Amino acid sequence: MKAFGYVAAKDVGHAVALLGEYGARAKLLAGGTDLLVELKFAAHGPEIIIDISRVDELKDISISDEGLRIGALVTHTEIIRSPIIGNLFPALADAAHSIGAAQTRNLGTLGGNLITCVPSMDSGPTLMALDAQVTSASRSGLSQVPLADLFVAPRKTSLQSDELLTGIIIPKANFAKPAAFQKFGLRKGQALALVNAAAAFWIDQDKDSFVQPRIALGAVAPTVIRAPRAEAFLEGKAITDEVMAEAGRIAATEAKPISDFRASADYRRDLVAVLTKRALQSAYARASNKVRESVP
Amino acid sequence: MIDVTIVVNGETRRASVPPETTLLKLLRENFALTGAKLGCDVGDCGACTVIVDGMAVNSCLMLAGQVNGRNVTTIEGLATRDRLHPIQKAFEDTGALQCGFCGPGAIMATKALFDENSDPNVKDIRDALSGSLCRCTGYTKMIEAVQEAARVLRSESRNSSHTRELKVTAP
Numbered sequence: 001m002k003a004f005g006y007v008a009a010k011d012v013g014h015a016v017a018l019l020g021e022y023g024a025r026a027k028l029l030a031g032g033t034d035l036l037v038e039l040k041f042a043a044h045g046p047e048i049i050i051d052i053s054r055v056d057e058l059k060d061i062s063i064s065d066e067g068l069r070i071g072a073l074v075t076h077t078e079i080i081r082s083p084i085i086g087n088l089f090p091a092l093a094d095a096a097h098s099i100g101a102a103q104t105r106n107l108g109t110l111g112g113n114l115i116t117c118v119p120s121m122d123s124g125p126t127l128m129a130l131d132a133q134v135t136s137a138s139r140s141g142l143s144q145v146p147l148a149d150l151f152v153a154p155r156k157t158s159l160q161s162d163e164l165l166t167g168i169i170i171p172k173a174n175f176a177k178p179a180a181f182q183k184f185g186l187r188k189g190q191a192l193a194l195v196n197a198a199a200a201f202w203i204d205q206d207k208d209s210f211v212q213p214r215i216a217l218g219a220v221a222p223t224v225i226r227a228p229r230a231e232a233f234l235e236g237k238a239i240t241d242e243v244m245a246e247a248g249r250i251a252a253t254e255a256k257p258i259s260d261f262r263a264s265a266d267y268r269r270d271l272v273a274v275l276t277k278r279a280l281q282s283a284y285a286r287a288s289n290k291v292r293e294s295v296p
Numbered sequence: 297m298i299d300v301t302i303v304v305n306g307e308t309r310r311a312s313v314p315p316e317t318t319l320l321k322l323l324r325e326n327f328a329l330t331g332a333k334l335g336c337d338v339g340d341c342g343a344c345t346v347i348v349d350g351m352a353v354n355s356c357l358m359l360a361g362q363v364n365g366r367n368v369t370t371i372e373g374l375a376t377r378d379r380l381h382p383i384q385k386a387f388e389d390t391g392a393l394q395c396g397f398c399g400p401g402a403i404m405a406t407k408a409l410f411d412e413n414s415d416p417n418v419k420d421i422r423d424a425l426s427g428s429l430c431r432c433t434g435y436t437k438m439i440e441a442v443q444e445a446a447r448v449l450r451s452e453s454r455n456s457s458h459t460r461e462l463k464v465t466a467p
Contacts (some may be wrong), residue, residue: 006298006315006361029359036318036357037338049315053362077351101427102405104339106351107358189426190340 001036002045009052012137015164018050020139024161026050030073031107033100034116058111058166061085067172069135072111072165076123077102079110089170090286091179091198095126098183101190111165114150117157117223124151124224125198126181128216130170138163151223177202177212178290180282182275186262193219194263195271197251199279203239203287210234215247215276220255220268227251230276239284241277248277300364304329305373313360320344320355322363323370331371331400335429342428345401346370352408354427371400374407382452383407386445387438394432402428406442414450416442 004027009015019026025047029035032053039045052058058073061082068088070079079085079096086093099105099113099122113123114134124147132147139162147168150157159165179200185191201213213234215227230251237243257268297312304327311326323329323346332355335343339354346355347369374381380388383406393399402425409416409424416424421442422435430438 001316001318003314003316006359008361008364029362032359032362033339033354033357036359039316040337045316049359051359051361100339101342102408102424103342103345103352103354103427104357107353189422 001039002042004039004045005048007048007050009050009055011055012057012164012166015050015052015055016137016139016162018048019162019164022048022050028052028164030112031075031109033104033108034112052164060167065172066169068170068175069167070110070170071167072114073109074111074167076100076105076108076110076113080105088176089126089130089179091126091181091200091283092130095122095181095183095196095198098122098181098185098193098196104190110168114147114168115157115159115165117151117153117155119154119221119223120193120196120219121224122181122183122193122196122218125196125216125218126179126200127168127170128224128226129179129198129200129214130174130177131214133169133171135166135169136163137166142166144169148224148226154222174200176290178283178287180279180286182279182282184271184275192262195219195255195257195268195275197272197275197279199276199283201234201280201283203284207238209236209238210243211236213247213280215251215279217251217255217272217276220257220272222256225254227254227276229254234280241281244277244280244284245273247280248273248275251276298361298364300360302363302365303367305369311360315359315361317360318356319346319348319353319358319360319363319368322360323355323368329370329372332404333397333400335397335401340427340429341398342401342405343398345404345428347404347408347411350408350411352405352424352427369404369407371404374403381407382448383410383442383445386441386448390437390441390444392433392437392441398428398430398432402430402438406445409442410446410449414446414453416446418443 027046029051058071060071076096181198183193183196196218202211218224230247252269252273255272257265259265333343335341339357344355
């Protein structure tokens with residue numbers, strides 16, 4: 001690695017002050033699983049590394065009036081093991097478990113995964129399907145935007161160079177909304193997603209129909225995307241395998257995948273149809289099990 | 297230069313290193329602990345796996361500054377002078393290593409698994425070893441070794457709980 005300076009931030013205020021001072025000349029170090037790889041291949045190091053890995057106030061998983069907050073420095077392993085997340089959003093734990101291997105999940109953080117802004121990230125789709133917001137801090141104060149607005153282009157977020165992502169919030173209105181995550185990679189372990197997909201929806205118990213369905217897709221567009229036409233198709237429809245399969249076919253027409261050495265665009269479109277259907281089926285099965293468990 | 301103080305295998309160690317020094321380099325070049333191996337250097341192969349504060353990590357993906365004040369266990373911390381750790385013994389007995397380069401990492405990943413789960417099933421074991429790439433064994437023998445080590449460790453812990461009052465532990 002090329003030489004750089006190093007400073008460990010004590011808290012968010014300290015990190016924000018440092019970012020304000022150095023801006024684009026600094027890089028933030030959270031889990032380091034992506035950053036260190038980037039630095040090892042970089043022709044020039046940053047002027048300074050601001051190590052935020054010990055900023056404890058960004059490591060909380062907590063419930064407030066607004067919703068579930070997950071701090072930016074919560075690791076994938078902590079997401080997998082969190083009883084709150086396991087209870088409210090098991091799909092988030094599934095997505096976290098599909099990332100890398102134990103060694104990388106123990107270091108890698110939610111915030112770090114989101115700000116890489118790679119289209120194949122596994123944290124994005126489920127959070128987007130659950131209408132997550134992202135919070136950030138800078139010298140000018142705090143701000144909050146929908147997660148979808150964070151993703152601008154491959155490896156480019158809407159964050160300014162003096163802005164620190166502090167966490168995500170899943171709104172209270174979506175607590176325990178049935179959701180599921182699906183991923184297809186070339187191996188079971190340590191694989192990047194050829195395609196990943198998440199689905200979330202409420203169920204009208206009388207009509208057994210879709211309410212507020214959300215579908216989010218990864219690795220098939222410049223950023224993680226929603227599939228609005230498939231969502232509109234599902235709204236109010238009775239929940240059947242045929243309807244879920246049709247939603248998958250519609251979602252496939254909304255994807256804009258590329259061909260690369262991992263898979264062709266056509267293959268990825270086919271995967272969108274299959275994974276969307278499976279995500280819908282799996283979320284529905286999860287909801288049905290929950291209802292069954294709650295019946296005395 | 298940055299000053300770091302870490303506890304490695306129970307011993308406090310200090311070093312003054314450039315900020316871009318990884319934990320792996322610190323261990324190998326400053327502390328002469330060459331058990332953790334430099335394989336891919338990008339967090340894929342797991343040959344550099346060590347345990348930091350109870351968690352298996354790729355030491356090639358941590359900066360020395362990040363581990364300042366923390367506890368690190370490396371493969372050198374497992375065996376005593378006259379006895380291999382049961383995980384090492386099981387890997388040896390089962391023939392789970394051929395060239396052996398991935399061994400220290402795979403064994404530390406196994407140690408971290410046992411610290412969480414003393415009775416893992418095959419799926420748990422595969423999951424725990426998925427970050428330890430081995431080009432020789434095909435993994436089958438490794439999984440058998442982990443199962444064998446788990447059996448030995450469970451039976452040792454049963455025995456030691458029966459005879460704890462009689463046992464004098466070495467320092």
